[in-house]
Amino acid sequence: MKKGRNELLLEEEKILAPYAVKSRHSGTRAYVEPEHPYRLPFQRDKDRIIHSHAFKRLEYKTQVFVYSEGDHFRNRLTHTLEVAGISKTISKVLGLNEDLSESIALAHDLGHSPFGHAGQDALAELMKEKGGFEHNKQSLRVVQKLERRYPEFPGLNLCEETLLGIMKHGGGYEPTNLLVVRREKGPSLEAMIVDSSDEITYSAHDLEDGLESGLLQLEEVKTLSIWKRIQDSLPKTEKKSGSEIHSISRSIGRVLLNLMVSDLIETIHQTLIQYDVNTRESISELYSKKIKIVQFSEEFQKEFVELKHFLFQNLYRHSEVSRMSERGKEIIYLLFKHFESHPDSIPESYRNREAEDGRMRIICDYIAGMTDRYAIEKLKREGIFWFPY
Template identity: 80%
Template sequence: MKKGRNELLASEEKNLAPYAVSSRNPGEREYEEPEHPYRLPFQRDRDRIIHSHAFKRLDYKTQVFVYSEGDHFRNRLTHTLEVAGISKTISKVLGLNEDLSETIALAHDLGHSPFGHAGQEALSELMRGKGGFEHNKQSLRVVQKLERRYPEFPGLNLCGETLLGIMKHGGDYEKSDLLDIRRGLGPSLEAMVVDSSDEITYSAHDLEDGLESGLLELSDVKQLKVWKRMEEALPKSIFSDKDSISRSLGRVILNLMVSDLIDSIDTNLKKFLIHTREDVALAFQNQKKIVQFSEGFQEEFRELKSFLFGNLYRHPEVSRMSERGKETIFLLFKHFESHPESIPESYRKREEEEGRMRVICDYIAGMTDRYAIEKLKREGILWFPY
């Protein structure tokens, strides 16, 4: 017997904790739409994100290594899928709304520029004093305005709770009703879980990719405080094979971080007397952090992030790739300023409303690494080969 909307809602609520976000209260869509007969609101949001152009382009956007460096390193799409998987796991254990967590995770990097954080730095510099650029704000801009899949409205017309989850606390967002709600209500626990899952994912997997690439040395990793935990969790048989060690380390530290976070959240829910979505909002307003590692693990995690920053993200080889990416964006931006006819008409028609600089920024931010390099060549801009 098939389940209708009411049966699906009832089935969902059997598994939801009282502090989770129910699909009965997903937050309003900006443009009114009839409910779907057999997909709940966050499932519809998830599907809209997966079918978007911005999501497809994540496949050729840099995580740490540009696509030309190898086929087995993470890119922005594989990272996003890993964040979604971890977010769903944590949400399931804690009785949160898995559909909402997965949806926020799938959307969280839609606004990321090509060439990873180097690309963001370049666009941020180019847009200084002109509205700025920050990838979280751009992700919100993508789903609210830039995607054009529906003739009835701009963007994807996502639920309010999905949009609130995409927004980052403290971001310089434009004044709006959504911003007022975000400041008052704060993020859901599902959104907080996604934020932490993002950090967990890139820390574990950047460590793994760094070791596999040879840019990180196992001897240096062994100096980290978290190494003892990892060593105890690793089977002794793998220590004779370098490749097995690097691949196992990512898996083991991922499990350690997720397990610690789940236990810590469970403790904090009891400690802060969290029973409803309103309790979550009150804790947020009073700066009580529910979603965080245990006190001891926080120090080890900070050390790991610092290690990756100093030894991988600032490695000369990564810096070389980053500088190439930044220079590519600088050259493209300057070219489009003086040759606006090279910008697609779908972007150009917004110039009168938003200005040429914002239009150029949107166009470049949406590019993949591969397309940006190809555009550079196609426009005849002299630059070094990749």
């Protein structure tokens, strides 16, 4: 039987929980478009994000390790896909709108600069007198303005609920009607799920990549409170002392993900029951009262905080990671200063917006959109004197 739009909408409303975001009432776009005969609004958003130029470039953007360090470490694209998968899993179990969660997750890092958080720090410093830079805000800018796939409108013209979900922190954005709605309604439960899935994902895969790279030692990990849970859940073959570190690290990442997702789902479920949440408005009301719906159980939260602190001290501040970060920052500083004094080196599509946005903002947009390897190649092509180290 062929299902049209109306059948799909009815089917969705039967499946989704009462507090989920429904497609029938959430297809509002900044630029009016006819509805698709068989794709619901958030499905279209997901497809538009996947087909965007910014999404394709994520493959060559740093997560922790730059692309040249190895083929098997996570990059910004693999991280994004993992966040989308976990968000979809949690949403499915809780009766939420999977397409909305997946769309938000796929778009959440579109505005990330090359060279990971080091690149963001460099651009934030360079732009501190001109509106600053923060990758969540840049992601919104990408989907609303910078992508140019459609001649009828700038950006991707995503649904309002998707845009509200991308506004991860809800503050510091331009004073638009969208910001007013975000402050009044707060994030959807789907958006909160993506936010937590992001933390879950990078904590597990950074631990795994850190062990596989040799920057983290298994004996150090075993000192963490959460290790007891991990050890109890490891396959029997991995508990043998003779197992290879690569095999163990993959098992640890997988087991840790499962532990975190399971605890989060159960805690959210209990919170929804406790506060008798049965509408989207109920979610907004709890948010306004600063009652946290999406969180771990109390004991697990303590262990999770300890894990994040461990990663910060032992991986993100590791001398090798710091060396790569400083290298990335230096490349961005050099490129930015070069484009300031040589605007003809900036592509015409960016220069066309200089009167509207100012030179520094278009330079920031251009550099933020670069991949790691393109930034390095651009440095060479422009003949900028630089010593890699």
